[in-house]
Amino acid sequence: MAGVSETRSTVPVAGHNRITTQALTSTARAAAAEILGVQPAKIRATFSDDHGLLALLLALPLPVPPLSRVLDEPGIVASFGGPLLDRAEAARTPILARVQELSGARLSRVDIRIIGSTVTRGARVL
Numbered sequence: 780m781a782g783v784s785e786t787r788s789t790v791p792v793a794g795h796n797r798i799t800t801q802a803l804t805s806t807a808r809a810a811a812a813e814i815l816g817v818q819p820a821k822i823r824a825t826f827s828d829d830h831g832l833l834a835l836l837l838a839l840p841l842p843v844p845p846l847s848r849v850l851d852e853p854g855i856v857a858s859f860g861g862p863l864l865d866r867a868e869a870a871r872t873p874i875l876a877r878v879q880e881l882s883g884a885r886l887s888r889v890d891i892r893i894i895g896s897t898v899t900r901g902a903r904v905l
Contacts, residue, residue: 832887840895
């Protein structure tokens with residue numbers, strides 16, 4: 780039987796596989812949620828063609844500490860991952876890698892648009 784499984788793995792199977800736009804979008808939202816600590820429902824993900832590859836645009840709010848806590852605890856911003864722009868920049872590569880790993884799609888880039896903030900008490904630990 781060992782020969783049968785080897786033959787099956789090398790013989791091409793007719794047909795094709797496709798990932799729907801909805802599945803790819805859900806995957807991108809889940810990856811961004813995991814990496815940035817944002818609920819997937821609060822993330823908008825859209826794709827566009829970038830010379831044959833996919834460009835991913837994410838629009839999302841990022842969690843921030845209460846301003847009173849920033850005044851009382853100067854290091855609290857760092858415990859959230861740093862300033863908003865630094866966090867978005869740092870998340871681009873891991874999101875790209877995770878979406879490619881999960882979907883098999885080839886992405887050219889990930890753009891992140893910060894559309895708001897959500898005040899939260901706890902720090903995000905990466």
